[in-house]
Amino acid sequence: MIKLIIIDDHPLVADGIATMLKDESYLQIVASAKTGRQGLAILSEYPDCEVILLDINLPDTDGLQLCEQIRQLYPNLKIIGLTSVNEAGIISQMIRRGANGYLLKDMEKEELLHAINRVLDGHVYLSKGANEKILQQLRELDINPHQVPMLTRREKEILSLLDQGLSSQEIASRLSLSIHTIDTHRKNMLQKLNVHNTPALLKAAGKLGLLG
Amino acid sequence: MTLFYRSLCLLCIYLLVLHWPASAQTINEDSLRKVVAQHRRDTLRVDALNRLGGYLLSHKQDTSGLALLTEALRDARSLGYYTGICQSLLARGNYATKQNDWLAAIATYEDILQEPFTGKDSLRRIRAQMMAHNNLGGIYNRNGDYTTALSHRLQSLKLAEQQAPDPNTLVIVYCNIASEYRQLQLYDKAAEYLDRVKPMLTDLKPIYHFDYLYELHSLDEVKNDTAGITRALAGMKTLITTAKFSPFQILDTEYEYYKLEGNFYRDYQKDYKKAIEAHQQSLQTAIKMNAEESRLSALQNLATSYYKAGMTNQAIPLFEEVYRLGVARGLTFNAKKAAGHLSDIFKTNGRFELALSYREKAISLSDSLQKDEKLKELNFLEARYQNEKRMAQIASLERENELHKLEVKEKNRWMLASIAIAILVILFSMMLYRSNRQRRLLAEKDRMLKEEEIRFLEGQQKVISLQSMVNGQEAERSRIAKDLHDGLGGLFSTVRMHYSTLQEQVPALQDLALYKKTRELIGVASEELRRVAHNMMPEVLLKLGLPEALRDMSNTISAGGMLSVNFQSYGLEKRLDRTTEIMLYRIIQELINNIIKHASASTVLIQLNREENRLSLVVEDNGKGFDTAAADGRQSMGLATIKSRVEYLRGQLVIDSVPDVGTTVLIDIVLDNPSA
Numbered sequence: 001m002i003k004l005i006i007i008d009d010h011p012l013v014a015d016g017i018a019t020m021l022k023d024e025s026y027l028q029i030v031a032s033a034k035t036g037r038q039g040l041a042i043l044s045e046y047p048d049c050e051v052i053l054l055d056i057n058l059p060d061t062d063g064l065q066l067c068e069q070i071r072q073l074y075p076n077l078k079i080i081g082l083t084s085v086n087e088a089g090i091i092s093q094m095i096r097r098g099a100n101g102y103l104l105k106d107m108e109k110e111e112l113l114h115a116i117n118r119v120l121d122g123h124v125y126l127s128k129g130a131n132e133k134i135l136q137q138l139r140e141l142d143i144n145p146h147q148v149p150m151l152t153r154r155e156k157e158i159l160s161l162l163d164q165g166l167s168s169q170e171i172a173s174r175l176s177l178s179i180h181t182i183d184t185h186r187k188n189m190l191q192k193l194n195v196h197n198t199p200a201l202l203k204a205a206g207k208l209g210l211l212g
Numbered sequence: 213m214t215l216f217y218r219s220l221c222l223l224c225i226y227l228l229v230l231h232w233p234a235s236a237q238t239i240n241e242d243s244l245r246k247v248v249a250q251h252r253r254d255t256l257r258v259d260a261l262n263r264l265g266g267y268l269l270s271h272k273q274d275t276s277g278l279a280l281l282t283e284a285l286r287d288a289r290s291l292g293y294y295t296g297i298c299q300s301l302l303a304r305g306n307y308a309t310k311q312n313d314w315l316a317a318i319a320t321y322e323d324i325l326q327e328p329f330t331g332k333d334s335l336r337r338i339r340a341q342m343m344a345h346n347n348l349g350g351i352y353n354r355n356g357d358y359t360t361a362l363s364h365r366l367q368s369l370k371l372a373e374q375q376a377p378d379p380n381t382l383v384i385v386y387c388n389i390a391s392e393y394r395q396l397q398l399y400d401k402a403a404e405y406l407d408r409v410k411p412m413l414t415d416l417k418p419i420y421h422f423d424y425l426y427e428l429h430s431l432d433e434v435k436n437d438t439a440g441i442t443r444a445l446a447g448m449k450t451l452i453t454t455a456k457f458s459p460f461q462i463l464d465t466e467y468e469y470y471k472l473e474g475n476f477y478r479d480y481q482k483d484y485k486k487a488i489e490a491h492q493q494s495l496q497t498a499i500k501m502n503a504e505e506s507r508l509s510a511l512q513n514l515a516t517s518y519y520k521a522g523m524t525n526q527a528i529p530l531f532e533e534v535y536r537l538g539v540a541r542g543l544t545f546n547a548k549k550a551a552g553h554l555s556d557i558f559k560t561n562g563r564f565e566l567a568l569s570y571r572e573k574a575i576s577l578s579d580s581l582q583k584d585e586k587l588k589e590l591n592f593l594e595a596r597y598q599n600e601k602r603m604a605q606i607a608s609l610e611r612e613n614e615l616h617k618l619e620v621k622e623k624n625r626w627m628l629a630s631i632a633i634a635i636l637v638i639l640f641s642m643m644l645y646r647s648n649r650q651r652r653l654l655a656e657k658d659r660m661l662k663e664e665e666i667r668f669l670e671g672q673q674k675v676i677s678l679q680s681m682v683n684g685q686e687a688e689r690s691r692i693a694k695d696l697h698d699g700l701g702g703l704f705s706t707v708r709m710h711y712s713t714l715q716e717q718v719p720a721l722q723d724l725a726l727y728k729k730t731r732e733l734i735g736v737a738s739e740e741l742r743r744v745a746h747n748m749m750p751e752v753l754l755k756l757g758l759p760e761a762l763r764d765m766s767n768t769i770s771a772g773g774m775l776s777v778n779f780q781s782y783g784l785e786k787r788l789d790r791t792t793e794i795m796l797y798r799i800i801q802e803l804i805n806n807i808i809k810h811a812s813a814s815t816v817l818i819q820l821n822r823e824e825n826r827l828s829l830v831v832e833d834n835g836k837g838f839d840t841a842a843a844d845g846r847q848s849m850g851l852a853t854i855k856s857r858v859e860y861l862r863g864q865l866v867i868d869s870v871p872d873v874g875t876t877v878l879i880d881i882v883l884d885n886p887s888a
């Protein structure tokens with residue numbers, strides 16, 4: 001018998017899940033909680049619980065933080081996040097913070113059972129509603145964020161004029177922009193290439209092949 | 213305001229002298245009632261009626277006193293009891309003055325002046341008329357006609373000097389005259405009258421000594437003579453600590469003294485700690501006095517001192533109380549000032565919504581104050597007009613009587629009457645002219661004040677309207693999004709779950725086309741709801757911040773395949789404040805919308821850079837570009853929204869567009885709080 005806990009503040013949703021699962025003899029909902037704090041208390045009462053359905057929008061705590069906390073307290077517990085939003089940022093955060101999968105709250109019975117089975121088998125389950133952008137973002141999780149910065153068109157122009165030895169003032173009149181604007185673009189480039197002055201900027205840009 | 217108030221105070225004290233010449237600050241109400249009940253129509257009863265009536269009106273605000281005074285007047289007239297008549301009239305006039313019922317007050321005092329006197333003791337008459345003139349002067353003073361007031365006061369002085377002058381009486385008259393001259397801005401004349409008091413000081417009762425110092429203080433104040441003010445205050449301080457006052461006078465003088473001391477420390481010495489102490493003392497006394505208006509004024513002074521001392525936390529609740537009480541008790545002037553201060557405080561605290569609300573309250577109170585002023589002015593005008601009509605009637609009645617008696621003098625009488633009427637007409641039209649001019653001046657002042665307020669409001673308007681756009685509209689949006697998710701979303705989810713359970717329990721349903729269609733539609737509706745809620749307020753923006761939300765946005769648009777959006781951010785590990793995040797998100801949304809609609813671009817780069825409190829946003833496309841000067845209507849509509857949002861963030865917007873190459877939008881912001 002697999003023990004299951006629901007943490008969801010919406011009574012109807014908890015009810016719906018209970019209805020869907022009541023005929024499944026191998027699953028047992030041992031308790032449900034309406035708040036994060038209540039959820040943590042219940043979890044400590046049922047150390048043999050295997051799966052938790054966790055709503056990430058709770059009245060008292062931030063669901064993402066709670067997810068992280070539960071993961072730390074119970075490393076073997078399977079966490080399935082329940083969400084009413086299908087936003088990549090939120091979902092990837094959820095996975096990053098230790099959830100084993102997520103379901104949109106309007107899942108049907110088969111999907112719920114499938115998700116529970118998948119996570120119990122050690123897989124990550126993503127909702128049927130997970131679209132390309134979510135998968136894309138999840139794939140990007142592992143990509144090194146320190147990739148070569150992209151320069152904007154204006155930045156490239158200004159960089160090449162700087163390389164030609166023009167002053168900010170001269171670039172401003174050449175491009176019919178204010179000196180302040182030129183300066184902002186220049187400062188942005190300094191920050192992007194992590195340097196502190198124009199000669200260093202030109203040198204770094206040259207190394208990365210961003211010049212000419 | 214203070215000037216008027218004190219002037220009236222002198223007047224009240226004066227009336228007290230008449231009614232209770234000895235020590236009686238409190239009277240034995242019961243024994244007076246006994247006299248009234250046991251005696252019949254004699255002068256003793258008239259006196260008792262007058263004293264009781266006057267006491268009820270002035271100390272208990274009990275209007276049954278008016279009936280007693282009327283009875284006393286009737287009896288006194290039938291008994292030919294001149295003093296009784298005058299006392300009744302004075303008490304009634306005093307009450308009418310307190311009620312701002314100028315018509316009744318003027319008429320009553322004029323009655324005293326007109327009352328025929330038959331007895332031998334002309335001193336009584338002089339005394340009564342002197343008081344009538346003095347009090348009439350008080351009424352004109354209250355209504356800002358200092359010239360007429362002065363003429364009555366001088367009449368009163370003339371009468372005072374006819375009797376064996378009692379220094380206490382003279383001091384009151386001198387002080388009142390000085391007060392008129394001061395308000396006419398003839399300071400030398402005012403000083404001259406106050407100088408006349410000096411040799412009499414040793415013979416004075418302490419309360420009149422105090423009143424003299426008070427008037428001296430007022431004069432020094434308008435002359436801005438700090439040394440003089442210090443001297444006057446020191447004198448008052450000595451009096452209240454050493455002199456023998458009656459219990460009521462102790463409170464009254466203490467209250468006035470600490471008020472002045474507090475104002476002096478606050479406005480001249482800038483010693484706010486001492487000012488607060490003094491005003492607290494004044495407030496304590498006002499509470500003991502059980503006088504609402506004094507308490508309010510003391511509260512206001514204390515609050516202003518806290519405010520000047522920068523202790524806005526202490527000032528706010530006091531001003532709020534003043535405002536509330538002022539509105540409740542019709543003390544509009546105090547309420548208006550309190551609302552004005554509150555608006556200023558909240559403005560500096562950055563709580564613009566409250567500031568605006570109090571500013572609006574102050575303006576509306578100011579309006580009603582001006583309305584009241586005008587009404588008061590009109591009432592007064594009406595009172596004067598009625599009074600003159602009455603005097604004309606009296607004159608004409610007298611004339612008719614005389615006609616019967618002395619036919620010979622008919623012509624002269626006629627002429628006299630006509631002259632009298634002519635003078636009245638001239639006086640009346642002068643008064644009308646004067647009042648018109650005053651009204652014009654008032655209106656002009658009013659207009660200037662309003663314009664100032666409007667300029668202030670206009671200055672605030674932009675910021676405030678943008679503020680409410682963010683704090684109202686965005687809060688509303690997140691509330692709706694949350695409601696959609698929690699309410700409708702939850703319901704949809706449940707319906708869908710039950711549907712799937714139902715299908716399991718009744719497998720035959722699966723073959724029903726209608727059932728399947730319905731199930732699909734529920735799914736679509738649920739998805740649609742998520743989309744709407746997301747557009748209202750993306751959860752990711754609130755939960756995870758701007759870079760995550762923009763990454764989401766870029767991925768969503770790129771996934772559509774029409775436009776490839778790249779996003780990069782530098783230095784945004786720490787979250788910005790919520791309002792700024794939402795603002796920037798909306799700006800970028802609008803920019804991307806414009807690009808999709810108008811630019812025919814294939815790629816967009818969104819870039820955020822933050823270094824300490826510098827934040828720059830670049831949105832660059834490779835579209836067809838546009839003429840920034842001659843953008844079409846729709847584009848400029850979108851741009852206007854963006855501009856106002858950038859303005860709200862106190863940023864700079866540079867649109868730099870090259871035809872067929874692309875457009876670079878650069879927004880530069882200085883963040884308020886770099887640590888946030």
